[in-house]
Amino acid sequence: DAKTTQPTSMDCAEGRAANLPCNHSTISGNEYVYWYRQIHSQGPQYIIHGLKNNETNEMASLIITEDRKSSTLILPHATLRDTAVYYCIVKGYGGSQGNLIFGKGTKLSVKP
Amino acid sequence: DSGVTQTPKHLITATGQRVTLRCSPRSGDLSVYWYQQSLDQGLQFLIQYYNGEERAKGNILERFSAQQFPDLHSELNLSSLELGDSALYFCASSGATGRNTIYFGEGSWLTVV
Numbered sequence: 001d002a003k004t005t006q007p008t009s010m011d012c013a014e015g016r017a018a019n020l021p022c023n024h025s026t027i028s029g030n031e032y033v034y035w036y037r038q039i040h041s042q043g044p045q046y047i048i049h050g051l052k053n054n055e056t057n058e059m060a061s062l063i064i065t066e067d068r069k070s071s072t073l074i075l076p077h078a079t080l081r082d083t084a085v086y087y088c089i090v091k092g093y094g095g096s097q098g099n100l101i102f103g104k105g106t107k108l109s110v111k112p
Numbered sequence: 113d114s115g116v117t118q119t120p121k122h123l124i125t126a127t128g129q130r131v132t133l134r135c136s137p138r139s140g141d142l143s144v145y146w147y148q149q150s151l152d153q154g155l156q157f158l159i160q161y162y163n164g165e166e167r168a169k170g171n172i173l174e175r176f177s178a179q180q181f182p183d184l185h186s187e188l189n190l191s192s193l194e195l196g197d198s199a200l201y202f203c204a205s206s207g208a209t210g211r212n213t214i215y216f217g218e219g220s221w222l223t224v225v
Contacts, residue, residue: 034213043114043202043216044155087155098206099145099168100214102155 003027003090009107012082018075020106022088025069031092033064034100035073037084044087044102047073078110115139116217118203124223130191133220137184137205143167144186145206145214146178150199161186193224 005023012018024033034049048055048062050071055062061074075082087105092098115138125131137144146158148171157170161180172178175193180186190197200219206212 038155041149041200041219041221043116043218044204045114046213046215049213098143099157099160099170100204101157102147104154 003101004088004103006086006088006103006106008104009109011109011111012075012078014080014110014112015077018073018078018082018108018110020073020075020086020088020108021070022073023070024088024090027068027090028092031090033062033068033071034089034091035060035062036087036089036100036102037082038087038105039081039084047086049091078108080110080112082108083110084108114215114217116203116205116215118201118217118220120220121218122221122223124225125193127193127195127224129193129224130189131193131222133188133190133201133203133222135186135188135203135205135217137186137203138215141205141207141212141215142184143206143212143214144180144184145204146172146186146188147202147204147216148199149202149219150196153199155202158188190222195224198222198224 035047036044050062064071085105117136142163158172160168178188202219204216206214
């Protein structure tokens with residue numbers, strides 16, 4: 001079972017920041033938080049990941065709380081092409097812990 | 113482009129038949145993963161191979177099998193197909209098992225009629 005809880009759906013206005021929350025209260029010390037998205041029926045696309053520090057790349061920023069029990073993915077200027085299902089996944093490493101277990105994710109709709 | 117290549121992109125076959133889906137991982141990646149996505153089940157992990165050996169097994173049916181070859185490409189074999197096997201099948205790859213980001217291919221659409 002997925003170790004994360006995400007809202008089922010969210011709306012965001014085009015050009016505004018999209019803030020997608022994720023709860024992972026049972027995360028272990030050696031587990032990372034990964035974010036992927038799936039646009040329609042394309043292959044899941046890697047966005048960003050982090051352990052305990054905030055991370056930023058060309059796609060998004062990841063804010064992880066100090067207790068690591070929750071995180072927020074930030075798309076700074078959402079466009080219509082960011083409409084997708086966003087998955088927050090807790091992932092360890094080594095053996096079966098290295099796999100991605102997908103939950104239901106958050107369906108983000110970016111509206112003009 | 114993730115660098116993971118899957119063939120065929122689309123496949124239609126009849127119940128009871130057998131099909132093989134092929135995956136070429138990103139250059140240098142040793143781990144290959146297979147996932148199934150059907151309308152009512154979401155993305156389900158099937159199986160993982162690392163450098164030719166099975167590393168982890170998920171919700172893979174006994175009618176399904178996979179292998180990873182010495183050149184690191186992988187094949188997923190689906191036999192005695194049923195209507196419910198109609199789904200998108202994704203292959204993904206990563207570097208050293210579990211320590212690297214996993215990248216997905218564009219999937220193979222399987223329709224069983």
